[in-house]
Amino acid sequence: MTLKSSRFTLFSLTAIFTITALIVSCASAPEVPEGTTLAEAYENHFPIGAAVAAGEYSFDSFARYSDALLGEFNSLTAENAMKPAILQPKKGEFNWIPADKIVAYAVDHNMRLRGHTLVWHNQTADWMFTDSGTQDEQRAKAMDSLRDHIAAVMTRYKGKVTSWDVVNEVVADSPGDSPYRTDSPWYQAYGGIGYVREAFEMARAADPDALLFYNDYSMIDPGKRQRVLDMIDELGLVRDGLIDGVGLQAHWGLSYPDRTTLRDAVRDFREAGLRVEITELDIICDEWDQELLADRYENLFTWLRELSDDIDGVTFWGVADDHTWLTDFHGFTNYPFLFDTEGNRKDAHRRVIQAA
Numbered sequence: 237m238t239l240k241s242s243r244f245t246l247f248s249l250t251a252i253f254t255i256t257a258l259i260v261s262c263a264s265a266p267e268v269p270e271g272t273t274l275a276e277a278y279e280n281h282f283p284i285g286a287a288v289a290a291g292e293y294s295f296d297s298f299a300r301y302s303d304a305l306l307g308e309f310n311s312l313t314a315e316n317a318m319k320p321a322i323l324q325p326k327k328g329e330f331n332w333i334p335a336d337k338i339v340a341y342a343v344d345h346n347m348r349l350r351g352h353t354l355v356w357h358n359q360t361a362d363w364m365f366t367d368s369g370t371q372d373e374q375r376a377k378a379m380d381s382l383r384d385h386i387a388a389v390m391t392r393y394k395g396k397v398t399s400w401d402v403v404n405e406v407v408a409d410s411p412g413d414s415p416y417r418t419d420s421p422w423y424q425a426y427g428g429i430g431y432v433r434e435a436f437e438m439a440r441a442a443d444p445d446a447l448l449f450y451n452d453y454s455m456i457d458p459g460k461r462q463r464v465l466d467m468i469d470e471l472g473l474v475r476d477g478l479i480d481g482v483g484l485q486a487h488w489g490l491s492y493p494d495r496t497t498l499r500d501a502v503r504d505f506r507e508a509g510l511r512v513e514i515t516e517l518d519i520i521c522d523e524w525d526q527e528l529l530a531d532r533y534e535n536l537f538t539w540l541r542e543l544s545d546d547i548d549g550v551t552f553w554g555v556a557d558d559h560t561w562l563t564d565f566h567g568f569t570n571y572p573f574l575f576d577t578e579g580n581r582k583d584a585h586r587r588v589i590q591a592a
């Protein structure tokens with residue numbers, strides 16, 4: 237080979253390499269317009285939601301959220317305002333104000349609404365139960381209270397709240413003596429798990445058009461996942477058309493779950509005939525781990541996007557780092573979201589947009 241031809245070969249190889257690199261980089265990372273919101277970026281995949289506070293506790297306020305911040309999302313959930321203890325603290329005395337604020341905002345801004353929650357062992361109301369009388373009497377009182385509550389709440393928000401977490405967290409974390417959470421006031425009043433089926437029946441009757449969910453944490457854990465599937469099977473919830481899907485809460489960490497675990501969980505629920513939503517996403521995280529958080533969110537949203545045919549929505553359990561339940565729950569200040577304490581986009585936001 238002459239010097240000239242080897243120079244030419246080198247030149248053309250370099251050119252081919254450069255052009256290929258350019259094509260590959262253009263194809264894998266298209267320019268995302270500055271200012272793209274989460275809702276816009278995931279428009280073709282699934283709604284992106286957030287849980288919001290609305291003044292239900294003295295320290296909360298709906299005014300904390302700017303329109304720009306809420307404009308990042310196209311789905312809302314009440315963080316507390318639709319729980320029985322807030323909505324109906326005394327029999328027949330409803331406190332609709334905080335929940336109504338959220339509903340009005342979502343309707344005005346064309347956002348989807350997920351309702352949370354009708355049956356839970358926490359934030360329930362004492363009047364719904366009695367501790368006197370026989371088991372039959374206690375069961376009757378609890379079911380009558382629940383029927384009235386579900387009818388009132390679901391009727392008020394009919395056509396606006398289009399999916400409901402009907403039942404939250406009734407399955408045990410470890411196999412122990414019972415597959416269920418036996419210390420729940422609902423379990424004790426009913427004398428078994430049958431209240432779950434009754435709650436779904438009440439919800440179907442109250443709003444036949446709403447999508448009805450069972451919501452829980454750790455359902456990516458194979459053991460708990462199986463207990464949930466067994467319960468749904470045993471109560472005939474899919475068979476009798478009473479349930480539409482499951483909500484995976486997704487209070488996750490910087491290194492769990494991994495892709496396979498997530499994918500297997502989604503697959504198992506889909507195979508059982510259920511829709512799947514991610515309902516309470518946040519990542520336990522210190523202030524100094526923000527780079528890891530950005531990596532983590534990019535991975536998670538890449539996997540969620542890959543699974544988007546099987547996932548109907550992804551909701552964060554909060555909006556920005558100024559307000560997260562994780563801080564109280566874990567006893568240290570958490571910075572788990574895509575927006576900082578001032579509501580500005582963090583690096584994690586950019587990475588989630590990239591992953592779309």
Ligand code: XIL
Pocket residue numbers: 315316404485516561
């Ligand atoms: C939490 C709220 O974020 C807190 O403000 C409240 O004090 C307790 O409840 N799983 C659920 C949610 O289903 O309802 C919980 O929300 C968080 C865990």
